[in-house]
Every structure is written in C-alpha cells, then in structure tokens.
Amino acid sequence: MKALVTKIAALDTDQRGDEFWMAETAELSSTRQSVERGPRRRSMTDTVQPSAECQVELQAGRSINQAAIWLIRRAYISNKLRERKEQFARSKPMNIFCGTFNVNGKKEAGADIGQWLRWKRKAGGSDPDIYAIGFQEIVDLNAVNVAVTNTNSQQRSLLWRAAIQQYLDTLESKYYLVEHLPLVGVMLCVFAKEEYRSRLRNIEASKMGNKGGVAIRFMLYDSTLCFVCAHLAAHRGNVLGRNADFNSILTKVAFRAPPDVEWEFRGLERTPYGRPNMEQKGGGGVQEMPTFGIEDHDVVFWLGDLNYRIIEKVATSEVLKRVRSPAGLEYLRACDQLNLERKKGAAFADFEEGVLTFQPTYKYEVGTNHYDERPDKKLRAPAWCDRVLWRIQDPASDLVQLLSYDRAELTLSDHKPVAAVLEAQIRCIHQEAHMAAYNAVNADLAPYDDRGANLQPEISLSTQWVELGVVRYLQTTTARVRITNVGQSLAYVRFVPKLEESSPAPSWLMVEPSFALLKPGDAVDVAFTARVDSSMARALATGCAVLEEVAVLRLEQGPDYYLQVYGSYAQSAFGTPLSELVRRRAGTAEMPIGVPLEVWRLLDGVVDRGGLSGPQVAEELFASPGDPDDVATASACLDSGDEFPARCSAQSLLQVLQDLLQALPEPVVPADSIKIVERAGPNALATWPGEFLNSLPPPHHDLFIYLMAFFR
Amino acid sequence: MSRVCHFKLVLLGDTAVGKSCLVVRFVRNEFFEFQEPTIGAAFLTQTVGLDDATVKFEIWDTAGQERYRSLAPMYYRGAAAAIVVYDVTNKDSFNGAKSWVKELQRRGDPNVVIALAGNKADLEGRRQVHFEEAHAYAEENGIIHMETSAKSALNVKSIFVEIAKRLPKAGAQPEREAFPIMPPRRDKKAGGCC
Numbered sequence: 001m002k003a004l005v006t007k008i009a010a011l012d013t014d015q016r017g018d019e020f021w022m023a024e025t026a027e028l029s030s031t032r033q034s035v036e037r038g039p040r041r042r043s044m045t046d047t048v049q050p051s052a053e054c055q056v057e058l059q060a061g062r063s064i065n066q067a068a069i070w071l072i073r074r075a076y077i078s079n080k081l082r083e084r085k086e087q088f089a090r091s092k093p094m095n096i097f098c099g100t101f102n103v104n105g106k107k108e109a110g111a112d113i114g115q116w117l118r119w120k121r122k123a124g125g126s127d128p129d130i131y132a133i134g135f136q137e138i139v140d141l142n143a144v145n146v147a148v149t150n151t152n153s154q155q156r157s158l159l160w161r162a163a164i165q166q167y168l169d170t171l172e173s174k175y176y177l178v179e180h181l182p183l184v185g186v187m188l189c190v191f192a193k194e195e196y197r198s199r200l201r202n203i204e205a206s207k208m209g210n211k212g213g214v215a216i217r218f219m220l221y222d223s224t225l226c227f228v229c230a231h232l233a234a235h236r237g238n239v240l241g242r243n244a245d246f247n248s249i250l251t252k253v254a255f256r257a258p259p260d261v262e263w264e265f266r267g268l269e270r271t272p273y274g275r276p277n278m279e280q281k282g283g284g285g286v287q288e289m290p291t292f293g294i295e296d297h298d299v300v301f302w303l304g305d306l307n308y309r310i311i312e313k314v315a316t317s318e319v320l321k322r323v324r325s326p327a328g329l330e331y332l333r334a335c336d337q338l339n340l341e342r343k344k345g346a347a348f349a350d351f352e353e354g355v356l357t358f359q360p361t362y363k364y365e366v367g368t369n370h371y372d373e374r375p376d377k378k379l380r381a382p383a384w385c386d387r388v389l390w391r392i393q394d395p396a397s398d399l400v401q402l403l404s405y406d407r408a409e410l411t412l413s414d415h416k417p418v419a420a421v422l423e424a425q426i427r428c429i430h431q432e433a434h435m436a437a438y439n440a441v442n443a444d445l446a447p448y449d450d451r452g453a454n455l456q457p458e459i460s461l462s463t464q465w466v467e468l469g470v471v472r473y474l475q476t477t478t479a480r481v482r483i484t485n486v487g488q489s490l491a492y493v494r495f496v497p498k499l500e501e502s503s504p505a506p507s508w509l510m511v512e513p514s515f516a517l518l519k520p521g522d523a524v525d526v527a528f529t530a531r532v533d534s535s536m537a538r539a540l541a542t543g544c545a546v547l548e549e550v551a552v553l554r555l556e557q558g559p560d561y562y563l564q565v566y567g568s569y570a571q572s573a574f575g576t577p578l579s580e581l582v583r584r585r586a587g588t589a590e591m592p593i594g595v596p597l598e599v600w601r602l603l604d605g606v607v608d609r610g611g612l613s614g615p616q617v618a619e620e621l622f623a624s625p626g627d628p629d630d631v632a633t634a635s636a637c638l639d640s641g642d643e644f645p646a647r648c649s650a651q652s653l654l655q656v657l658q659d660l661l662q663a664l665p666e667p668v669v670p671a672d673s674i675k676i677v678e679r680a681g682p683n684a685l686a687t688w689p690g691e692f693l694n695s696l697p698p699p700h701h702d703l704f705i706y707l708m709a710f711f712r
Numbered sequence: 713m714s715r716v717c718h719f720k721l722v723l724l725g726d727t728a729v730g731k732s733c734l735v736v737r738f739v740r741n742e743f744f745e746f747q748e749p750t751i752g753a754a755f756l757t758q759t760v761g762l763d764d765a766t767v768k769f770e771i772w773d774t775a776g777q778e779r780y781r782s783l784a785p786m787y788y789r790g791a792a793a794a795i796v797v798y799d800v801t802n803k804d805s806f807n808g809a810k811s812w813v814k815e816l817q818r819r820g821d822p823n824v825v826i827a828l829a830g831n832k833a834d835l836e837g838r839r840q841v842h843f844e845e846a847h848a849y850a851e852e853n854g855i856i857h858m859e860t861s862a863k864s865a866l867n868v869k870s871i872f873v874e875i876a877k878r879l880p881k882a883g884a885q886p887e888r889e890a891f892p893i894m895p896p897r898r899d900k901k902a903g904g905c906c
Contacts, residue, residue: 464751499785550783552752560753560772562780 068515069556072492073445074265076517080441081264088433089222089263091425095119095403097128098388100229100303101410101417102136104366107156108163116408116417117167127173128421130220131191133164134229136212136305137413141185157182161189179216181205186304188214188229196220204255213249217297221428222263223399226297228253230304236381239337242307243347254291263298266429268438299399299424300391302351305415308338309383310360319381320371323359332360336384343625351389354405354420361386361407361416368411388420399425448490448519457558458487459518468567471530471547473537473574473639474632478529481563483553485518492517492556493524508536509549509565528565534659537575541665572639573598574663582699594702598638602657603710605634609650626652635659668703669696716759717881721769722787724816725797726808727776730831733862734797735773738872743863750775753787760869760876767876769793788816793825793875798846800830800859801838806846813853825878827856827871834861 097119119128138156161180168175173193178200180189192200203218212231217224230249233241294300310319314335322328333339333356341347360382365372371382386407392399403421410417462482471477485491494515495504505511510529518524530547532540539545547569553561573581573596581596625631630652634644638656661668673695680688696704723731732747732754739758754773759766772787774780788794794816798809809828816826828850830841843859850857856874860867 496786498783499789550780552783552786555755557755559755560786562752562775562783564751 069492072515072517077441078264084437087437088430089427091427093423094129094426096130096422096424098301098303099133099419100386102305102415104413105137105140106412108160111412114167119421127171129193132227134188134303136231137185153182153184157187179203179205181214183207183214186212186214186231190216206253206255208249208253215253221426223427224297226294226300228302232307234307236309246347250294253294256291298393303388305385306387307385310381311335316379316381323382351391353389354402356384358407360384363414366414386418455489457489457491459491459555460484460486464563466528466563466565468530470570471567472570473532473572474635476529476531478527480525480527482523482525484523485520496552496554530567534663537663540569541575577665578699595706602653605644605653606650626655631655716766716768718768719792719879721793722772722791723795724812726805729797729799729805730862731797732773737862737868760873765881788820795827795829797829797831799832800841801832801835803840806841825875827875830859833859834864
C-alpha cells in the first residue's frame with residue numbers, strides 16, 4: 001500500500017566535496033527577509049535523556065546501564081566534535097526555491113508558470129540550486145479520482161512536471177529531476193542543478209495515506225533536507241482538522257532509506273562509538289527495519305495549501321475590505337489562523353515563516369485578479385491558504401535565511417501560486433580532518449577505558465542540599481551544585497527518573513545538564529531552576545504540592561546520590577484564596593465593590609491599553625497568550641504594587657488575569673455551583689440563574705458579576 | 713573455573729539499623745562505629761563462592777530515612793534478593809522490617825529471595841526483639857532469618873552465602889560485556905533522543 005521509492009546514489013565518499021572544501025568562506029547574503037519565528041526549542045544536546053533505557057535497565061534487574069553509558073558518551077563526543085567543527089566542516093550557502101500552487105483541477109496548457117518560477121535574482125547571482133515545487137488539486141477530488149483510478153492523477157502530474165522542466169530548460173543552469181511523487185490531487189517534484197547529481201544522495205519519497213501529504217528527502221553533501229507538500233483540511237472553521245492533518249503527516253511519514261547518521265558522526269560507522277548497528281538481528285530473528293521521520297532532518301521545508309484562514313470572528317465583508325490596504329493586511333496577519341496556531345504551539349510550532357506581505361492567495365475568480373465575489377457563488381473570506389514554512393533541527397544553528405516570499409499573479413486557478421526562496425547553509429565534511437578530530441576526542445578518553453574498567457568511579461558533590469531560597473511566582477530561581485570527578489576513571493553521571501515517572505524532575509523544576517561524562521579532575525555545574533506557574537501556585541496553596549524534591553543522581557558503576565532540593569514560595573496573590581485577596585484590601589477605598597484589588601488593577605490596565613474596545617479586538621486579545629516575559633513582569637508588579645510597564649500589552653495583562661484566577665485554590669465558580677447549571681434542563685432558564693448566583697459565596701459572587709459585566 | 717552469576721541484591725530497613733555497616737563488613741571486612749547516614753544508595757559488589765558457581769552480588773544499600781522511603785522501589789524493582797534489616801535493640805525497627813517484607817512481597821519481584829537480618833546482636837543487654845519471635849515470623853513467611861552483628865562480623869558472610877545458595881543459578885544474568893562498550897540496539901526512530 002505504502003509505495004516507497006528508494007534510490008541510493010553510489011558515491012566515492014573519499015572524493016566527495018573536495019571543491020566545496022576549497023571554497024572560500026561563505027559570503028553573507030544581503031537580502032534577508034524578516035521572519036516570524038515560532039517558540040524556540042532547546043538545543044538538542046541539552047535534552048539527550050536516556051530515560052527510556054533506564055526503565056529497561058530496571059526491568060532487567062541489572063545495575064549497570066550500558067545504554068545510558070553509551071548515550072552519555074555519544075553526547076560527549078558529539079559536543080566535542082561540534083566544538084571542533086571548524087576543523088572539518090565547511091558550509092556553503094545554496095538557494096532553494098520552494099513553490100506551491102493549488103491549481104484547482106486546471107490544466108497547465110498556456111499558463112505562464114515562468115512568472116511564478118522566475119526568481120528575480122540580483123546581478124551576479126545564480127539560479128536557485130534546488131527547485132521544490134508542490135501542487136494541489138492537479139485533479140478534481142471526486143470519488144472516481146480518489147478511489148478508482150490513479151491514472152488521471154499520474155498523467156496530470158507528469159504534464160505539470162514537464163511544464164516545469166520546460167521552464168527550467170530556459171535557464172542558464174541545467175537541472176535534473178531528483179524525485180517526483182504524486183498522490184491523487186497532490187504532487188511534489190524536486191529538481192536540482194546538474195552539478196549536484198553526485199552530491200545528492202539517499203533520495204527517498206514517501207507519502208501519507210489519504211491526508212494528502214507527500215515528502216521527498218535526501219542528503220545534499222552532508223546536510224539532510226526534507227520537503228513536504230500537503231493539502232490540509234478545508235473549511236474556515238476546521239482549524240482542528242488542519243492541525244490534526246499536520247500532526248499526522250509530521251509524525252506518520254516515515255523513511256527507510258539508509259539513515260544518514262547525525263552529521264557529526266557521519267562516515268564513522270565502523271568505529272566502536274559510531275551509531276548503533278541498525279540492522280542487527282532482533283532476538284526473534286526478525287529483522288526490524290528502522291525508520292526515521294520528517295523531523296529527523298537538518299532542515300524541513302513545508303509547502304502547500306495549508307488551508308488556514310482568517311479567524312471567523314472577522315466578518316467576510318470585513319476581510320474583503322481590509323485586504324486592500326497595508327494596514328488592513330497587518331490586521332489580518334494577526335487574525336490568521338496559522339499564525340495563531342503556531343503561537344499557541346498547536347501546529348507548526350517550531351517552524352518559521354516569512355512575513356505575509358502579499359495579499360491573501362485565495363479565493364480568486366478564475367481568469368481574473370479579483371477575489372471571487374460573484375453573487376451566485378458562496379462568498380468566501382480571502383485567506384492565505386498557500387504557504388511555505390521551514391524548520392531547522394538544531395535551533396542553535398542559523399542554517400536558513402529567507403531571501404524572498406511572494407506570490408505570482410497567475411489567473412489560471414482560484415488560488416495564486418506562492419514562492420519562497422531560501423538560502424540554506426549546506427554542510428560539507430572533510431573526511432580526513434573529521435577522522436582526525438574524532439580520533440583526538442577519543443584519544444582523550446581511551447587511556448581511561450584501558451585502565452578504568454575495574455576501578456570504582458568516584459565523584460564529589462559541592463553539596464547534597466540544594467537550597468533555592470525564596471521562589472517568586474513566575475520568576476526563575478536557580479541554585480547550583482558542582483559535581484567533580486575525584487576518581488581515577490571516567491564518571492558517567494545522570495539524573496534518573498523515579499519509578500513510574502518519565503523525567504528526572506517535576507515540572508516546576510528544571511535540571512541542567514541532566515547528564516555528563518567527566519574525566520578525572522573534570523567538574524560540571526548543574527543548575528536547578530525552579531519556576532512556579534499558576535497551576536503550581538494553586539497546588540502549593542491547596543497543599544497538593546510542596547517546593548521539595550529529591551533528585552536522584554546516578555553515577556554509573558557507583559552509588560546514587562540524593563540531592564535535596566527545596567525552596568519556599570514567596571507570599572503572592574497567585575495561590576491566595578479569593579476571600580483573603582478581598583480581605584487584604586479592606587480599608588482602601590479605591591473601589592466600592594468587593595473584588596480583589598489585583599483584578600481591578602489588571603482590568604484597569606487592559607482598558608488603559610485600549611483593549612476591549614470592539615468585539616473582534618476582544619477576541620484577538622484572548623486568542624494570544626501574551627508575551628511570556630511581559631506576563632512574568634506584570635505578575636511581579638501585581639505582587640509588588642508597582643505600575644505595569646507600558647510595554648506590557650493588554651494581551652499580557654489578560655493572561656495574568658487568567659493565571660490569577662486559575663491559581664485560586666477555590667475557583668471563581670465552585671464545583672457545587674457548576675452542578676446547579678448541569679442539573680438545570682434547557683427549559684429551566686427562569687429558575688437556575690438565580691439559584692446559581694445565590695449559591696456563590698459572597699466574594700465569588702461579586703467577582704463573577706464584576707467579570708461578567710466587564711466582558712459582556 | 714566455575715561460572716559467575718550476577719544478582720542484584722537490595723538492603724532495606726529503617727534508619728540506623730546498620731544496613732551500611734553490614735555491607736561494608738561483607739564487602740571490605742571493615743567496621744566503623746560511627747557510620748554516616750546514607751543519603752542516596754550505595755552500590756557495591758562482592759562475590760560468594762559456592763561449590764557449583766560463583767555468585768557476584770551487585771548490592772544496593774539504600775537510605776533508611778523515612779523521607780527517602782518512596783524511592784526504595786527504584787532499588788528493589790528487579791532485585792533477585794533482598795536483606796531486610798532490623799535492630800534487635802529497637803522494637804520499632806522490627807515492625808518496620810515487617811512492613812518492608814510485606815511491601816517486597818506485594819510489589820517486588822515474585823521470586824525475590826528475602827532474608828531478615830536482626831542486626832546489633834552483640835548488644836544482648838539492650839535486646840528488645842526476641843530471636844524466637846522474629847524467627848517464627850520468618851518461618852511463617854518462608855524467608856531466611858539470622859541475627860547478625862556487623863561489629864563482631866557474626867553471621868554477616870553466612871547470610872549472604874545462604875541467599876546465594878537459594879538463588880536460581882540457571883536464570884542468572886550473564887557476565888556483562890567488557891569495555892569498550894558496544895552500542896545497544898535501538899528500535900525506535902533513529903535520532904529520537906539525540
């Protein structure tokens with residue numbers, strides 16, 4: 001069912017990339033575009049966590065965890081190699097053209113796709129090195145095309161492919177087809193300059209069931225790239241469907257090409273500390289072929305008709321009006337579902353995208369350059385359905401720069417095609433220099449391997465009592481412990497999760513680094529960082545949690561050390577019962593109603609910032625979680641009594657309000673009062689509201705009325 | 713040369729009953745009157761030679777303080793043997809030992825070999841727990857029982873030997889791989905954790 005196309009280009013690894021290696025240091029591009037970044041992930045090397053193996057160890061009843069030792073050692077070597085990467089790795093910028101076009105079932109004949117594929121390069125620059133072109137709706141998505149025959153789709157995709165090839169033939173550079181994959185209405189093809197034919201290896205295409213997702217991956221020199229073309233779920237209200245499609249494609253697309261090892265270990269397969277032998281026979285003699293996914297690539301380019309629209313709260317007529325002005329576009333960008341979902345982390349969270357400076361690409365009247373407003377058709381709000389995003393695996397690196405992001409004015413379809421040109425730093429590893437660096441790193445460890453096998457490792461800790469002191473709401477508090485290897489052999493240390501737990505520390509406590517390989521005499525400072533958020537504040541207030549933790553530090557082949565971590569939570573409005581909040585401000589005459597001063601201050605701040613002036617604006621306010629730093633600052637001001645800084649937005653203040661209410665030991669509407677609403681039938685409207693309001697304890701009643709009056 | 717079988721053994725018991733002293737006596741044949749409380753879990757190894765095999769114990773000596781009690785399952789999980797220690801001069805510690813035995817029977821490995829050690833047997837004058845009472849309890853539960861003294865070395869080696877005899881040698885863990893370590897097999901997605 002799952003057709004997998006695998007090509008492995010044989011290549012003399014000793015020869016490859018020499019001309020690349022000789023190249024001068026990469027020149028910087030001067031035409032970088034602004035980029036909207038999603039929340040940054042932590043660097044990969046910080047999160048290597050052999051916890052899964054830890055469980056295996058316990059099951060097997062063995063005390064020495066070879067898997068953990070191996071992973072820690074591997075991470076150590078990886079870090080050392082990264083530190084020395086200048087010695088053996090070079091990078092060169094390459095331009096990658098990503099185009100997407102929903103062609104609405106139209107044929108290619110006569111369309112001037114050159115308008116779309118032409119990249120207005122600067123003088124002296126060259127054509128894009130790679131073209132990745134995705135299409136959607138190359139055939140109508142009717143039942144016959146989907147279920148019965150694929151021939152139609154195949155034919156159309158070949159015609160589109162030929163049209164692209166025909167355009168590329170007009171360029172100075174010569175291109176060849178790397179891979180091509182149609183799936184009903186969707187298709188993706190990748191072309192590369194002829195000169196890279198021998199540098200482009202481990203090519204594989206994969207597709208994902210009926211979700212309309214196809215992907216092509218390969219290794220270019222020593223960088224791994226993956227291109228995804230997708231047509232996500234339609235309909236304006238169906239954000240969740242699109243998110244689900246995205247997540248399903250992201251997690252389910254699998255490749256089986258010979259996995260090309262993390263770059264810092266590339267070419268070291270035969271050494272004892274290289275990658276695990278993936279093709280070892282399993283216990284039952286069944287050979288399990290390993291797979292890897294979209295996210296296991298240095299760079300992922302995701303293009304397609306992602307179908308995200310403008311949030312429904314903005315009326316269609318309003319959208320049609322606003323698309324005409326730059327200010328209107330800015331407004332609409334803030335109401336774009338994809339931008340909002342990315343901020344929330346619900347989809348494409350660690351992807352990046354250029355700023356949408358062009359007009360929405362859908363829905364046009366076919367053959368024209370105006371949005372479809374014909375009275376006999378369903379009126380649709382224009383939307384940026386067609387997008388190009390990318391993701392870098394190692395967030396510490398700055399591998400990709402956007403050079404341009406625009407649409408083309410073709411009138412063939414009811415969508416406009418979109419194109420992004422990106423400059424990616426492609427890595428090339430010099431084999432001998434790499435091997436030398438690797439050997440040097442190992443030579444540092446080798447003497448201890450030879451004589452350390454029978455010695456008990458020994459470490460010392462600067463303390464086993466980790467005192468955090470006073471921990472304030474949303475403020476990070478850090479205490480450090482120094483671990484020193486005082487023995488004669490290598491010390492593999494790591495924090496281990498307790499039974500039934502998956503991470504070594506509870507959610508309020510971060511331990512970094514969580515593992516280390518120490519040579520004799522080496523030391524590492526481990527930071528214990530506490531942060532109390534609204535749910536933790538509530539747990540502390542209700543006695544469900546304490547700011548105490550025993551972290552278990554395991555020295556492989558040696559003892560476990562318990563590190564007592566403890567702190568005290570500072571008096572704060574967050575986590576204080578409502579009755580107490582109200583009582584505290586008794587005597588101040590600022591406000592006549594019995595609501596906490598904190599709530600009043602926050603709402604006052606929101607009004608001052610012009611929040612809640614219109615229904616759509618209010619919707620946006622709640623749609624965004626606010627800036628995390630501003631939320632923390634405003635929360636601190638709430639406790640200290642200081643003014644909220646002007647830079648804190650209304651969104652941030654509303655987030656603080658939500659957190660404050662969430663941290664209440666007893667919610668604004670207690671469980672008993674909710675039961676009244678639940679018990680009431682649909683026709684009991686005459687009676688239950690009164691009963692409901694009467695059931696609220698006095699401070700809760702006042703606050704409830706106050707909030708309802710405010711947000712009404 | 714007889715074959716070497718590896719077994720994980722855990723020491724459990726209330727605070728200050730002499731768990732660490734027992735292990736140190738067994739492994740290094742030393743005794744310290746003022747042993748520091750264990751904050752963590754010490755890991756030591758020692759072998760016991762039997763006629764048909766050599767048993768190598770991988771010993772986890774756990775912290776007895778109440779606040780660390782919830783961490784004990786990390787150590788007895790998967791253990792082939794456990795020594796539950798009480799102090800013959802402290803009645804409460806014997807009650808504590810009984811609850812440790814119960815916990816092992818309920819949550820430990822079903823085939824775990826349990827030994828009950830009444831330590832500080834040299835302090836006859838301060839005895840609070842009678843040998844007969846503890847012995848009857850042990851018989852009822854089908855576990856080994858001995859009175860020991862880490863100070864005088866009474867029964868320390870014997871209790872480990874007795875455990876070694878009862879351990880099933882057939883299913884024992886194989887000798888571990890010598891350095892350099894070879895990577896373990898991973899069947900999840902490549903790069904999933906790196």
